[in-house]
Amino acid sequence: MLLKQSIRDALHLFFPHICSGCGSDVIDxxxxxxxxxxxALPATNFFDVPGNPVEQKFYGRIEIRxxxxxxxxxxxxxxxxxxxxxxxxxxxxxxxxxxxxAGRILESSxxxxxxDAIVPLPLNKRRQRKRGYNQAAxxxxxxxxxxxxxxxxxxxxxxxxxxxxxHRSRITRWENMESVFExxxxxxIRGKHILxxxxxxxxxxxxxxxxxxxxxxxxxxxxIAAIAYTI
Numbered sequence: 001m002l003l004k005q006s007i008r009d010a011l012h013l014f015f016p017h018i019c020s021g022c023g024s025d026v027i028d029x030x031x032x033x034x035x036x037x038x039x040a041l042p043a044t045n046f047f048d049v050p051g052n053p054v055e056q057k058f059y060g061r062i063e064i065r066x067x068x069x070x071x072x073x074x075x076x077x078x079x080x081x082x083x084x085x086x087x088x089x090x091x092x093x094x095x096x097x098x099x100x101x102a103g104r105i106l107e108s109s110x111x112x113x114x115x116d117a118i119v120p121l122p123l124n125k126r127r128q129r130k131r132g133y134n135q136a137a138x139x140x141x142x143x144x145x146x147x148x149x150x151x152x153x154x155x156x157x158x159x160x161x162x163x164x165x166x167h168r169s170r171i172t173r174w175e176n177m178e179s180v181f182e183x184x185x186x187x188x189i190r191g192k193h194i195l196x197x198x199x200x201x202x203x204x205x206x207x208x209x210x211x212x213x214x215x216x217x218x219x220x221x222x223x224i225a226a227i228a229y230t231i
Contacts, residue, residue: 021040055068061208064224066223067224068226073229082094083227095135099138099139102142103147107146115149116192117195118195119195119214121207122157136199157181162177183213194214198226200229
């Protein structure tokens with residue numbers, strides 16, 4: 001026991017495990033965030049609230065069963081730092097960890113109990129090659145690790161490369177997303193309740209365009225979830 005502890009202490013000295021949020025080394029070995037950063041994340045508590053702001057965003061646009069996001073997203077926040085690390089700094093561990101948090105929330109939510117499978121919002125192949133992975137798929141894997149739902153990351157593809165949506169208006173975002181997605185494996189999702197997953201929901205145009213293609217498959221039901229919701 002003392003030998004194992006000494007080895008752990010030596011590894012921590014030379015390869016410190018630090019918080020992805022603040023850099024503190026006062027952190028559980030199996031966590032990516034210290035307790036202070038975990039408690040600082042602005043929870044929405046939307047998953048058990050019918051008619052929450054995420055659902056309202058899709059009213060009259062697409063037929064969904066339920067929608068929610070785990071946290072509020074604001075500029076220059078801790079969550080923005082974490083999402084930036086996931087998308088642009090290769091920190092897949094933080095994406096998986098945030099997925100695990102979301103998975104526990106989903107597992108305890110009666111409103112999402114009937115979901116059959118998770119479909120992460122696909123990236124275009126060009127962007128995925130550049131990044132090395134799809135951040136939504138990483139989050140989905142984290143969710144699936146704690147919530148026993150399969151991830152269908154090949155059921156839908158993004159067949160058209162689109163430039164970043166960050167500075168586009170809602171209307172131009174929607175116009176930019178027309179005919180972008182295609183269901184390539186309809187047999188996987190036919191007759192199933194699909195949870196379409198993204199990292200951040202802003203205007204919802206990208207998720208709406210992908211969800212519309214999913215709903216073209218016979219018998220599908222659609223719910224939507226994200227780690228963050230922009231206010």
